[in-house]
């Protein structure tokens with residue numbers, strides 16, 4: 001399988017190269033040159049364990065990794081999950097909840113980042129060399145990335161967070177990882193400052209090359225690929241249980257990475273009748289699917305912080321398909337967006353952008369009310385991100401098609417919102433254990449030179 005750029009200016013590369021490349025040199029995102037049609041394999045796949053299914057899906061794309069190696073990589077990646085099924089689906093009221101939070105940091109990002117860490121290690125073993133990951137986080141991604149590469153000898157990871165501005169729990173999830181290859185940097189500034197330092201450091205190409213810097217980018221193809229697996233896995237279970245031959249998914253959305261994986265699964269032949277895109281008050285994507293206009297607005301902080309985005313980094317991959325897989329059209333749309341801050345596509349005869357998608361948003365009050373209602377009615381506590389997905393799904397339920405709602409985080413990660421909604425906290429032993437955990441973190445000035453100096457001293 002070869003990979004191309006959404007902007008059309010990259011020589012096609014193999015899977016391993018695609019994983020190491022992250023962002024294409026022309027600024028585009030990587031996609032497979034063609035998507036396999038798996039329609040005639042679905043019946044056989046329906047009986048597989050999560051790991052075996054992951055192997056079947058991923059092996060179609062990772063064609064330059066021998067099958068025994070790939071099997072081992074996948075099995076190791078999901079051995080860190082505390083649930084034997086990795087991503088179980090439970091029935092709650094009218095909905096089927098796909099629990100993606102059984103990994104080491106209790107958020108769905110583990111599904112992809114556990115695999116990505118192992119892929120990086122494997123590829124470095126094949127090619128030689130080392131990798132020094134530099135990242136900036138406001139919370140969730142940093143800890144999932146750290147847990148994906150901790151203890152790996154050929155990899156160091158440096159994660160900057162704004163000192164005193166991430167939640168104490170999220171900070172602890174990062175700084176309590178004491179492996180020698182993990183470096184937490186508390187930057188005396190904001191998250192934007194951290195991101196600025198990261199971008200400036202990466203822009204110094206000589207420095208980047210000399211110190212083998214890399215990113216655990218949210219746009220890395222391997223992350224999207226790993227996420228397609230659970231759409232298949234859950235759909236098979238729910239279709240079997242309900243005797244239907246199609247399902248719909250509701251996805252709490254920020255950067256469009258998670259729902260994009262569902263979109264690709266559908267394009268590969270999984271019978272998904274609708275993708276329900278759910279956003280919080282930061283609703284650029286739900287406005288787009290309802291109006292055809294993608295227009296920037298300011299980010300407002302919410303109780304579902306991992307969905308507080310302004311521009312969705314994975315959206316360009318959807319645009320590529322939407323534009324008939326013609327890179328020139330993608331580039332034209334993006335150029336227009338850069339100049340004017342808006343991008344518009346035509347709506348169809350049904351008045352929507354895409355018949356596969358419906359979209360809606362939930363605000364803080366309705367999200368808290370949903371958490372409360374599910375606890376009272378079903379004794380099940382939704383985290384605030386999942387609750388947004390559930391409440392938007394309620395407007396799009398169907399009598400004939402079962403709805404699967406993706407649960408993207410464990411509620412214990414968002415203590416305050418859960419207390420506000422229900423009056424009491426939810427606990428998880430992994431998080432409770434952090435209370436007395438030893439931590440390691442270095443404070444650093446809000447300046448790119450200070451961070452570069454730190455990298456030089458510690459690499």
Ligand SMILES: *Cc1c(COP(=O)(O)O)cnc(C)c1O
Pocket residue numbers: 107108109140252253254255256257258259306307385386408409
């Ligand atoms: C990252 C994240 C999301 C949003 O996923 P995208 O791929 O960015 O759309 C939703 N919920 C949680 C808990 C997350 O960590």
